[in-house]
Structures are given as C-alpha cells and as structure tokens.
Amino acid sequence: MPLTPEDVTRIALLSRIELSAEEREKTRDQLNGILGFIEQLQAVDTTGIEPMAHAVDVVQRLRPDVVTETDRRADFQALAPETEAGLYLVPRVVE
C-alpha cells in the first residue's frame, strides 16, 4: 500500500525531520519505490518462525551495579551547542 502525503507528514513528525512541501513529494516517491521493493517480504509464509533480533543468540550479559564512570561533565558539555552553569540550554518548554 503506497504512502499518502498524510503518511509522509506523520512519519516526518515522528522522526523530527522537517520537510518542505517539495521534499515531501520527492520523499514520498522514493519511499514508495523502496516499499515496492520490500513488499516481496509479505508473500513469505513465516508461520511459526521466531523473529531473529540479533545475529548471535546469546543472553544479555549483566554487569555489576557499580559506578564506573568518572565525572567528565566539563568535557562533555564543551561539545554542546549551548550550555549555562552546567546545564544544556534549549528553548523554553514550560511557560
């Protein structure tokens, strides 16, 4: 089922990627091309097949619950576009 313009608007919102009207149309065409290509997966009978989430079937390793990180806040915040007093600055979200 090909994507409608509304589908593309919804996916772009979920992805937090702004698209211009022109980009939306082009994106819709390209995504529909790819969807047409992956459509062949639907024809395969996978009844009773366990989904494979990972390349090697192993149990998740657990680590001891101890602090291993050192305080490198200054190093990390040096990379941020905007910080103040040890905090990351973003536009106001609560009036």
Next chain:
Amino acid sequence: MSDLINSSLRELSAALAAKKISAVELATLFLDRVETLNPTLNAFITTDREKTLAQARAADETRKLGAGSLCVPGTPLRGQATASLPLCGIPLAHKDIFCTQGWRTSCGSKMLENFVAPYDANVVEKLAAAGMVSLGKLNMDEFAMGSSNEASFFGPVKNPWDTDRVPGGSSGGSAAAVAARLTPAATGTDTGGSIRQPAAMCGLTGIKPTYGVVSRYGMIAFASSLDQGGPLAKSAEDCALLLGAMAGFDARDSTSLERPAEDYSRDLSRPLDGLKIGLPKEFFGPGMDDDVRVAVEAALTEYRKLGATTVDVCLPNSGLSVPAYYVIAPAEASSNLSRFDGVRYGYRAPDYDTLEEMYSRSRAQGFGSEVKRRILMGTYVLSHGYYDAYYLQAQKIRRLIAADFSAAFEQCDVIMGPTTPSVAFPIGSKSTDPVQMYLSDIYTVSANLAGLPGISVPCGFGAGQPDKPMPVGLQIIGKWFDEARMLNVAHQYQQVTDWHTRMPEVTK
C-alpha cells in the same frame, strides 16, 4: 623508499625491528603521499601531521626501549607488558566512524562536522596499544549509509583505479587510501557489506568478522545488530595480523562476545587439500555481470588446483536478504540516530522558536538525504500498525536466511561467490535510484543478517575503460568464528596468484 609502500605488514615490522627505517620516517613517507594524492582521491577527511608524528616518535621510543614501555600518549598499555608488539610503528588510518579523542570524528556528516570525541573507540585504543600510528580519519558514506561513498558531506571518494568511478562504500575512503598506498592498512565497518564491497571494488582484502568479535564501543552506531568493525589491507596475511590486534572482549559493548583471544595467523600456511567449497546457486544467477563471473570462475579453478573440491549448496531465501536488510537496518538506524537532537553535541540549526522546531530543523539540516530517507523508512516500519507487517516479518525472514547458512555449512567448510554483482560503477550512475544502489550489496548483506564472517579477496579484473580494467572480488563466507580458516583459505590463494599485489597507475 618506494618499495616500502607495497611492503606487507610483516615486512614493515621486520624493517622497523632491524632499524632500516624508523616509525617517524615511515609515517612521513605516507603523510607526504596523502598530501600529494588526497586532493585527487578525497580519501582522507582529517589529517594532523603533528599528532601522527608524536605517535610515531612514541613508537620509535617503544621499539628502542623494548615493548614493555609503550608510551603512546593517553593510551596505557593493557595486558602483558612484555608481549612483543609486531605492529609497533606501522601506520594505519581509521574510518571516520571510530571515535578518536582529540581528532575530529565526523562520520561523514554535517551533523558531526565539528565533533571531537572525548574518548577513543575500543578499536582505536587497541591498535594504539599495539603501537600502530594513526595517519588520520577516512572518508565514508554519511553514517555508513551507502554503497558508493557518494553520500558523504565531505564529497565523493574517487576510485584510484579509475577516478571517474566510485570506490564502493561505505568504507570507501578506507579502500581508496589503501589501494592508492596512502596507508598500509585501514579500519572499516561492515553493516551490509561496507568492508567487503569497497575492498572488492578497489582490489583489496577486507574481512568482516563474526558479529561480536570486534567491540562496537566508540564506533558510531548505524544498525547495532549488524554493525561490525574489521580491517582492509593488501593481503589476507596483513588482515590476520590486524584482526588479532582489533578483536577481543570488551565489557563496554553489551554484545561483545566473551571468547579467548585468537591468533588469526595460526592456520595461514595450512594446505587446502580436502577443503570443501560450497557454491550457492543463488550467488551465480543472472544478476552477476559476465566479467565478474569469468574472474570468480577462474578463482574456483585455482582452488580446485590447490586441492579443494566444490559442492553445490542452496540458500533458498538469499533473494530476500536485501529487502529484509532494508527493513531491519533503517529500523535500527531510526532508533540509533534519534540521539542527534542538537542538544548535547552535533549540529544545531541557527533559527528556531520552539524545542520541536529546534529538533526537526537541526535534523533536517544536519543529515543528508540518504540518512533522512532511512530514518523516515525505519520510523515507518516501526510505527503503530506496520510493525508486525514489516519489522517483525523481516526479523522472521532473517532467521530463515541464517538457517539456510546453517544447513549449507553441513555440506561445506566455506561458501564462495562474487562479492559484488559488477565492478566499480561510474560516479553518479546509481545515485538517483536508491533501490539500484541497494542491490549492489546483494551478495554481502546475508552474512550480516546471519552474523557470519566474510572476506573479499581480489581475484582478477573486469570491464572498465580499455586502459583501466577494474578489480573483481571473490567473497568467502565462513562458519561462525571461523575467521582463521577463512584467512587461511584466502592466504593460500594469494600464494599462487598475484592479483592482490597489483596496483593502480596512480601509485607509480
């Protein structure tokens, strides 16, 4: 000096040990080549002569004082302090997906154009601990999403065999740099073929190990259940040495496998008598160009002469591997790349009013079109109402593909076929049609889905401009954790053929 650019790692190691050359001289030789040839090839994104030479001086010091006193700045030697360091002083370069403290790590993206990681990737750390000297950071498709290296914010990489053609991708800078002898070796990553496909297109040997063998810590994530690091070099022997230095358990990667350390060179000289090579009929179908077929068939003839036998095997679901991959990989990418929000690091758009606008404009402007396409696709296949139909279905098919390999390996020791359906294609020829581009990974993605190791080995030349024949790669897929055997199989072939020693004109 000029034969040093073609020397194997073992030869370079011997020359360093015999004091015929110093690490500083070696680094200078390659840095000078980068300076001369990179403007044409665009293989390197970042170099820093001072940092490289500082590492080289430390390596010379280490060799002088003995291996126990390695003093690469910021890189404490781990493990046995007295172990010998055969790679000490040999230069290499890193794909720009590996975080390097103090050097920019861009991942080929505007999003990380000015990002300097505050730590080293495990692979970077390990190779530095082995004494290897970094020449810089290599160009790549943005966030490793691409098969031609045309999707880099820093511009396309040129294939040294013909600069009108792509080097393959996403480790295109790695492949072009080694092929042009700008570095003796390079690191790469392979999510759907990104080591093997460029290795094939540039006439190199490149190995993607079994998933979990090389740590992903500090390797910028694309599709976490598929991503795996590995080396690109001039021969299987070189790859075996490099893989030994890169592999190993790392507690900071939750999917790193706890396995004893291996000497990947241990079986290199083993004869191939009795080797059973599986030939999947699906890898020899009509999708392959004739010139590639001729070269691969000739390689198989060579293997038969070496005492191997071939057996037909069946991978009935392999035709579904590319479509399954293009559901699973974008799904994982859409999740992984959600971290780029313009808040903590990376690009932030200059104009916005609300937080939502800041996110969506930073991502719209910071990511290139292929990356955005995959995030959007991944978001769609994971979204409510489509998850079962696409994502879960692709994961079930992934199990069928892995099961096909298990069954095939009942009948054979290794599987062989072409690495790519065609030789390197002209720049611009596939960049407008995503699906056509995706199909260039048709023979490589199934190994990633199954988690299997794969290696590409140069096996001849195919069509190109009359004066510029292009390299062809033979792919060898091994059983899980059978890297040493695959490297043996590749090395024995390289003892009786000289394809891997051929060099593009640009190196002369």
